[in-house]
Amino acid sequence: MRIALGLSYLGTAYQGWQSQPSGCTVQDRLEDALARFTTTPVTTLCAGRTDAGVHGLMQVVHFDTELAREPFSWVRGTNRFLPADIAVQWAQPVPDDFHARASALARRYAYVVLESPVRPSVEAGRVGWTFRPLDGEAMRAAVRHLIGQHDFTSFRASACQALSPVKQLRRIDIIRKGAYWRFDFEADAFLHHMIRNLMGCLLQVGQGLQPPDWMAEVLAARDRDAAAPTFAPDGLYFLGPVYDPRWGLPERTAAYDGLP
Missing domain, CATH: 3.30.70.580 (Pseudouridine synthase I, catalytic domain, N-terminal subdomain)
Known part of the structure; x- marks a missing residue:
């Protein structure tokens, strides 16, 4: 069984x-x-x-x-x-x-980031942190360069064991609730550290350190050195896989919508 x-x-x-x-x-x-x-x-x-x-x-x-x-x-x-x-x-x-x-058709992750001049305390380990203000529109503009099927070598850890760096990134949604930002990712699969490396780049754009079109340059370079440093794992959540409905498995837990 x-x-x-x-x-x-x-x-x-x-x-x-x-x-x-x-x-x-x-x-x-x-x-x-x-x-x-x-x-x-x-x-x-x-x-x-x-x-x-x-x-x-x-x-x-x-x-x-x-x-x-x-x-x-x-x-x-x-x-x-x-x-x-x-x-x-x-x-x-x-x-x-x-x-x-x-059997998974896709996988979903969320990053929760606190924008505050003061580091997290009770949320330590459960949220990422930036003390610089973020520009949501700039980050959403950068995301448009990433959606679709691409070679994500620039966002791949050196220890990654995936057979191919080509992945289908289906969506990245960025919303803000008070002092918290939530970044939702969905792809057929992810490379090792891919989301953390994407986050490092998105935050540089959001902080005004790079323009949105810089994301296209990083993607095209196919070189890990072209991207930003890997962001901390704090605040990264595996939301779960996506399966064909024929398996009859739950799509999410109650905590899925409970993140900031």
Whole structure:
């Protein structure tokens, strides 16, 4: 039997999603909880890996098991053994041909940035920060150069293992609520550090350090050195994958719309 889980987590205390020898990752904590609940080893596959410090609002994983349980039992039973900053939101049996990563049609992320002369305090680790004012119209003008299918080598980390730097960036929406900016990204897939590197460039445009058309120059250069420094992981949230409706999986968690 194949089970899909949707979970949320605060990534501040973890070395990212993927299992590490240290055991201090979200995957390590989840698989340990599942093993304690099922009393057998469990290996999970996720929809999209997240870096250290990056949060997840609806990470989707799947695993195979011979244990038959009701969906609510998977949720409550697994959560019993998880730390307070990780929680399974839903569970659902899926066909054997469902694959959390390969079945995803797109992936969605959001960056939340505080514009303030004073650094974050209670939001530390949960929002990015700029002390310079941002120009929303300039950033939206820069975004227009990025939408579509492009070679995103200029925004790719040197350690990226993707087979191709060509990705289909479907949208970037930029809105402001009070002192907070929210940047929503959707693409078929993302390169390692791609969003953090895009954010570094967008903030330089927003701060008036570069004109909007500079983004086109960076993209065309296909050279990481042409872009801005990588922005911090603080404030980056994996909103979740997009699947074909035929799988019948939830599209989002309640926290999706609860960000600033």
